[in-house]
Amino acid sequence: MTIEDQVVKKRPTVKRGPEHSRRRLLDAARDVFSKKGLGGARVDEIAALSGVNKQLVYYYFGNKKDLYLAVLEEVYEEIREQERQLDLAHLAPIEAMEKLIEFTFDYFTDNPHFVPLLGDENLHKAQHLKDSTVIRELHSPLVEMIGTTLERGVAAGVFRSGLDPIQLYISLAGLGFFYYSNIHTLSVIFGRDLKAKPAVAERRAHVIKFALSALRPA
Amino acid sequence: MTIEDQVVKKRPTVKRGPEHSRRRLLDAARDVFSKKGLGGARVDEIAALSGVNKQLVYYYFGNKKDLYLAVLEEVYEEIREQERQLDLAHLAPIEAMEKLIEFTFDYFTDNPHFVPLLGDENLHKAQHLKDSTVIRELHSPLVEMIGTTLERGVAAGVFRSGLDPIQLYISLAGLGFFYYSNIHTLSVIFGRDLKAKPAVAERRAHVIKFALSALRPA
Amino acid sequence: MTIEDQVVKKRPTVKRGPEHSRRRLLDAARDVFSKKGLGGARVDEIAALSGVNKQLVYYYFGNKKDLYLAVLEEVYEEIREQERQLDLAHLAPIEAMEKLIEFTFDYFTDNPHFVPLLGDENLHKAQHLKDSTVIRELHSPLVEMIGTTLERGVAAGVFRSGLDPIQLYISLAGLGFFYYSNIHTLSVIFGRDLKAKPAVAERRAHVIKFALSALRPA
Amino acid sequence: MTIEDQVVKKRPTVKRGPEHSRRRLLDAARDVFSKKGLGGARVDEIAALSGVNKQLVYYYFGNKKDLYLAVLEEVYEEIREQERQLDLAHLAPIEAMEKLIEFTFDYFTDNPHFVPLLGDENLHKAQHLKDSTVIRELHSPLVEMIGTTLERGVAAGVFRSGLDPIQLYISLAGLGFFYYSNIHTLSVIFGRDLKAKPAVAERRAHVIKFALSALRPA
DNA sequence: GATGAATGAGGGTTCATTCAT
């Protein structure tokens, strides 16, 4: 938003221009797709929320599905970018692993669109991911980070050996992802509001302790 | 299906009758809803799959949403029933906990409609669950089982203390649920077919080891 | 209702039997058709209101339209019967005419289904009336009564001459019918509840005075 | 229709454009609603008759009921506009009243959609009128005109006193409205075609004479 | 006579998409 202001200098108040419209559509689409899914989202709603003409969806993105794909790609680029920022080399194995666990959990908390978007994409059997060479080539550095950290921990005698980095990655992600993806049904079943801050903090602490405990040497 | 054959003896081939139609609609609906979600499912498709007239959906269930709710209620009744069958009292704490973990994971494997149905219901903010007094009163015995088993294990010195049964339940469920709910995107990202039997077996083994390890005393 | 009680003696509490079902269907149909019209009425609603099985509508009357026609015929038979009861011969012309005017107005008041049923039938261009030889042969004695009374009044010098009995009949009917047929829009436009008793009484008085005044000799 | 021709000069033959579509839909809707009523009218039929795409009904009016309301509002605006054109001040009381009576009768004759539309709206208990602030604030000047004319006539000794303008308005309207609203059943009952010109002329003459006679002083 | 189950033909409405400036 601030970037557009600098670029489009001719109309300072009435924000228009191609980049601005694209940006607003993407933001609105991310919001609506994450709340309603691909099928449940309405092109009209996205256009209305973005404040730009509905036709521009087709002008910029071709159709609804391609807009959806564009959102997915951006979302993946963002998380990969964040993952790359993680600097674990200077940390001791346990601290590094803890940071990894926290990052994974906190990412879901701080980016609430992420979990439902992935959930919806899985409902569609990841068809869009498969079609996106962009995303497929966007390898997550996390698995390798986990592998390295594990090795260092095993060497230092603080982690047990025999753990597969991919399985561990899925476990770490699942401990947080499931909490958020199923937060509504779980809240009903347990009769508590799991979206409330204290509940999230409690879950976060549990996940860290639980995962680190699972890594202790025999 | 086989049950009806035994009961309705008068018309062995031309399967009709209210119970049969309801049953077939529920089965087809479960199938379609789990694959397409509430919004993506077509009443036409459910009727065609069930082999009964489309309008019977409205005759028996009122509308699409109520059919969806009926499916959800049945699905919850089934898992609760299965959970109640679990007999852990005669097992040592670790074996009991292992059985619990296995049951949770295997239920997702054996009932492939379960994970996507819950995923979709969460996309709708669990609105149907909230409206269903039936489901809300269908308390899961699992949390209490976990609590009891934990206590026994702590007393026996084989589990660490301080674990909240609800958090542990969420963790155990999440370790399996996430694997299945995100199986398509994970398969793409990791370039493996996680639905394949060996992959599932590997995941199952990992989850059991991971969770049990996390419970070991300090 | 009281008639059925005497006829069906075997089941004094659970009223059933062919005549009873027919009767209840006709009563319910009259009620619903007068409130919703032929197109707006639902066979389900009529059956539910009558308390008999929907199928019996078809058993007894063939289809919805024929049930509608049966209602219309009964309604016409009733008003003709009432009209025949009018005994004006022994009254002086003005009193006779006043009685005629009152009867016409009061019939609409006392039989609230009559006006909307006729209104609906006119929406259908009186197609059912045309098809009903029963109704077409059910000549109203009113026009003749009006003619006779007019003649007596003219001879007695209390009515002006040159009035066509049919036109006068339409006028007398219209003065009351329109009030009831348009009672809802008129109530909105004038901001008064014309269905309230005082409003009806006021209208009744006006109609009598107005019509009698119109008949005075020049 | 002729107006558009003058304004839109660029496409003289292929009439399109928003105003044109709206106009054609309203005209077709008025026609169909007046013949079939709200419930009996088919959106398909209205679209076909208007020659525009069916979905434009929803684009311009939202839904069927709102289209119906738009028709009603336009119909009321038209009659109110016509009523306002009446200039009675320069006429003697009797001539003024005669003009009022004629106008009321002739309006029904010249606008054959008016009577059935009001009839249908009354079948719906004037729900749409109630919801329309537009119509409710569209006060008819007729009642006041009648009141003024009555007063002038009483002062001049040509009308009797004690007449309520609203009651008189209802009477004048009813004398013509009923003839048209029930023209089909009346035609059947009396075995004449009341829609034929001579019949209408006869009725018109009767109404004028009848109403004026009713106003004569005692 | 009476009843629940089943069916076919629409009907109103939604929605992604395209047209035409």
Added chain:
DNA sequence: GATGAATGAACCCTCATTCAT
């Protein structure tokens, strides 16, 4: 680039009617 107007394909649901005891 941007916009309002227009369109066709579905989709959910209703309802009169018939079937089958």
